[in-house]
Every structure is written in C-alpha cells, then in structure tokens.
Amino acid sequence: MTSLQIFGVGGLPEIEPGADLAGSILRAATEGGQALKDGDVVVVTSKIVSKAEGRTVELAEIVPSQFALEWSAQWGKDPAVTEIVLRESKRVVRQIGPILITETHHGFVCANSGVDQSSSGAHGRAVLLPLDSDDSARRIRAGFVAAGVNAAVIISDTFGRAWREGQTDIAIGIAGMQPILSYIGQVDPHGHEFMVQALGTADELAG
Secondary structure: OOOOOOOOOOOOOOOOOOHHHHHHHHHHHHHOOOOOOOOOOOOEEEHHHHHHOEEEEEEHHOOOHHHHHHHHHHHHOHHHHHHHHHHOEEEEEEEOEEEEEEEOOOOOOOOEOOOOOOOOOOEEEEEEOOOOOOOOOOOOOOHHHHHHEEEOOEEEEEEEEEEEEEEEEEEEEOOOOOOEEEEEOOOOOOOOOEOOOEOHHHHHHHH
C-alpha cells in the first residue's frame, strides 16, 4: 500500500534578510521530532523565502504614480501598495473592484502581483514574490544536501482560482523533483490510451 504522510514544521524563528532557511528548517524539524530524511518533499511558503532574500519594501519609501493615486482614491486602497503592485506587474489583466489581476514579471497571473502585507515583520511593509523561485528552491535544497539530506523543495504561494471560491497554494518554485507526472502514452486497465493525462504533482503537494 502506498502512503503519504504530511507534517508541519513549527518553531521557526522570525525570518530576517540573509537567514539560512535550510538550516532553520532542518533544526526546527529535528526539534519537533520529525527530522527530515532522504525522499522527503519540503514545501516552503514564499513569504519566508522573500523575507530571507530581502524582498520587502517599506511603504513610506514609495512615491505613487498619478494612476496609483487616482485608482487608490477610488477604491480606498493605499496608493503605495497600488504602486508596488503595478511595478511588480508586466501587465494588468483585469480589474475586479479593488482587486487588480496582473501578470507578474515571472509570468504568474494572480491578484495584486502577489504583493502581501500580512506577516511582513513590521507595520508599513510589503512582501514581494521571490525574484526566481526555482533558484530559491535549488539553494534551499543544496543546503539540505550539504547536511546529508536528499530532500526535494517546493516554494509555494497562495493563489485564487478562476470561477472557484477560496484560495489554495500552488508551486511557484521547484528543485529535486518532477513537477508533472505524465501518463500520456500509457493505457488504463481497459486498454484505453491516455492522450492528455498529466498530473500537476508539485501543485497538488503545495496545495
């Protein structure tokens, strides 16, 4: 029988720029009685990755554009946050009330360019998405491997879903595993060939 075990890693310290995420996760997992081992897949929220990489912005340092000022006044938003959202976007896909659906420079289509103020570490601060989440995942994985643990890493972030209520996490960065499990070309028990069956394994684990 195939089984799947999921456990949370608690006890992480407040993450500051330059923090050793791999070391912090390894220590916290061990102290929590669930030491990481070969074959594990570690899902790391993008929030702590961004904080470790210094991807935070002080709102007081932002000079909003005229568009950001006007749009924010219309919807009761902080113009500094709106300006950051616009700077982090390649284009605005759609405006839904006070929410901007944007395409980020990474190519993600999401609300407000992934800019978030929650758990930012200080009032008046916004957290941006990592610049290169795949590279972030590779560096965390390298830290695990250096410590003798061959574990895969997924960087996750919370996204909304079209025509669905609620949010879920998806994988925005991966290292040490295949993100897609494809059955294309294989056959089911009745002999039918799979033509388009490809499972988003990394997204399933992230969510």
